[in-house]
Amino acid sequence: MSVLARSVGNAFRNKIRTAAVVAVLAVAIGLALAMLVANQAVGGKVQELNASVGTVLTVNPAGAQGFDGGGEPLTTAQTATAAAVPNVVSVVGTKALRLETATAASASTTGTTAQQAGPGGGPGGGTSVTTNLQAAIDAGTLGNRNNTSGSTGSGNTGTGNTGTAPTFSLPITATGIGAEVDTAGKALNITSGTGLGDYTVASTKALVGTTLATKNNLKAGSTFTIAGKTFTVAGIFDAGTTFGNNAVYTTLAEAQALAATPGELSSMVVTVNSMANVDAAKTALQTALGSSKADVTQGQRNLDTAVSSLDSVKNISLVAFIAALGTAGLIILLIMVMLVRERRREIGVLKAIGARNRTIGLQFVLEALVLVALGSVVGAAIASVASGGIASALISSNSSTAATSQRGPGGGGFGGAGLPGGGGPFGGASQLLTSVTASASPGVIAAGVAAVFGVAVVGALVPALLTARIRPIEVLRGE
Template sequence: MGVVSRSVGNAFRNKVRSGAVVVILAVAIGLALAMLVANQAVGAKVDSLKASVGNNLTVNPAGSRGGLGGGNPLTTADATKAATVAHLVSVNGTLSVRLSNAAATSGSTGTGTGSSSGDRGGPGGGFGSSGTTSLKSAVDPGVLGQRNNSNGSSSDATGGTTGSTTTRPAFTIPIQATGVSTSTTATGTAINVTGGAQLTDFAASSTQALVGSTLATKNSLKVGSTFTIQDRTMKVTGIFDAGDAFDNNGIYLPLAATQTLTSQAGQLSSLNVVVDTIENVSATQASLTTALGADKVDVTAGSTNLESAITSLGSVQSISLIAFIASLVTAGLIVLLIMIMVVRERRREIGVLKAIGASNRTIGVQFVLEAMVLVVLGTVVGGVVAAFSSNPIVSALVAGNTASTSSAAGPVRGAGGGFGGGGGGGGFTRTRGAFAGADQLIGTISTSIGWQTLVLGVVGILVIAAIGALIPALLTAKVRPIEVLRGE
């Protein structure tokens, strides 16, 4: 106990020097802990990216993503052929269609040329629609929606109109319907059902449907409520939340039922393919293109931007690991230099201790404990420094190592090439995550200092500090007392 109390007292023998040492150690230790936290946070982000979009491929009809034209529908035969490609975990087909409100469509009695539900600019949201539903859209088209879907008439300077005199009812946004063969979306992620249950009946005669939250609110629907699509009564099995009002203005239906209701038997808008590992994504993408025909399909992946994101994060991990080790070594060198100075100042004290029978181990432990007192104080202050600096450090490292790429996120046209899938059935198939730029994929990385991280960092720091204190103490302790005292 005397060694411990003497070590603690000696640590504060020179308060100014001890305070300066604690501050310097706090900076080094704080940086070490911040880098360790950054390394772990970035590693977790890499794992998250690989698990979310890293091994997904999307197969669309060739040219269908280019706007208003191109592409023939995919078929179930294409899905079967795709499933034979090596390294695939699953192949899921989807059919995206647009459904116009039945009441608005049947109520179109405008003068001039009539319109069908599949006509561009058709009343009641018949813009490329593949069928009708009793549901009303929860999203207002706004000025742009009405302008883009008007009949083309305009006013002249005298207040008259030029061009067509056809008048049509106000445009209403059609409802997006996506037929799925599993409980996942077109991006391969599970549908977030917030009420009720997932789809379980995927037969052509199924009457199950998942309804978006905003669409359900607009139409006063709840789990168990019914509505119609074409002439079939559908039952709400669950309410889902896709993140925003536009995505929630839609429904999910069983794939076979969607094909039957819209008279598109065997047709698909896209295929979502899951590859076994991210390392096989590029090779599998090429194999799918070859198997299905480069002139027939576009096989896209988030791997280009994802690889850029992972490479950038890998650089951050390497930098943070090197900085962590360098900070530990720096802390050790600080302790070593300080203890060399302290030991040299107290050579006479060491000689006296040796003369009265103190062992080398006792002398070494005394100086190690003295150094540990300073290191522990530096660690406490350094932990506070790390807590406040880890997030800014991670953000700076990521920003400096991530090449910003313009996001290609947005709607991916389905089969048929038209806006919304009239005839071919291709509607908007959202694959935002897979096509986001590298910086958007990374997003914000939040750090937190858990007890495991703190223990790991402190243990490493204490070991380095112990070595730094023990070396000069043992070297001096090995000197014979008479030599030390003679030198004094």
């Protein structure tokens, strides 16, 4: 019988005690693993936020956002100025268009000559062009109310808007982009088909949102028209929101050509190399572009609360993981010390018949690892069931504070004002908090179990070393 076999046998010598020890260990190990899973999930989310939105600055024309406001448009030349600002790693220009059916376009232009006016009536940065696509969103109460108030408040007082207004049809947002990102700087989630390739050159390929594609029976390879020009659907994207999916992306050059405003931008998405440099980059960018020409807004500001809250959850879960790990180690230490004391005479016998100290020590360490292995199996099962709930409980308790502190003037953001992009950088921080999914991946569980075994070895070494102090004369005690 080998040392290992003897250790396994010893671990089951007292089955009731073994079951009790394994149960206690399983709870500690399960908690440790659940906390590790939560920690990894939250850490991943924080990294994702930092990498995608947390370091993004948005530049709009001074006095304008989306299709609202006024002032002078941004130009392609300003992207070079922005790119030269320290710590800026990329600058992506966008050009927003408003797509309307021919019927809706003629209704909205009755009494006016300009095509620049949107349904809100303001001069804005958006340009209305016709399309054969039907919007995926019904106007409903909000759309009709906004259309009416827009007509009244923004000076679009043509005869067509007095008397009985025709049923309003929501426009579709088309955005020309200089890279495969949305207006929040987040990579587009293309669910079928492909991207547009080179986003800087004019192209008749387009990306269509999922709901818009469904509404118009489009799929990759289908065609539709914008301003009488035929476009081919290269891919379908999912922006994650109903509004965001009622949209079309073209290349930046193509959108500028459709709007007949070459070199003009609606906004710029500026990515900074790290969150730590965002504040400095924002100031430098504002200075470089000029306060009278551009408004630089900081998506990170609103996400600070979310990231801070997630960091808090991450820290709590890390501390809880270490505490649970330490508890498991302490349990092993105490159990093994008890077993060593209980088996003093037996250890004396083994020494009397020639066992080396290291053989006996190894036997006790292996016995501890057998108990830990059993505890880990049960603990991993507990963690796989409980980690999601524990992570949610931790996050929800923190997100309530975060959500409260997020409410403010910028809370609605321009996610609802006209540009697609998953809610925009100013909105949905509380959604980000609750969108953390803690699943017990085999890799994380394996890493956690490895840590548990490491702690168990340390916990078992102390009692194993104690066996070296037991003298073989113990064998004669009681004789």
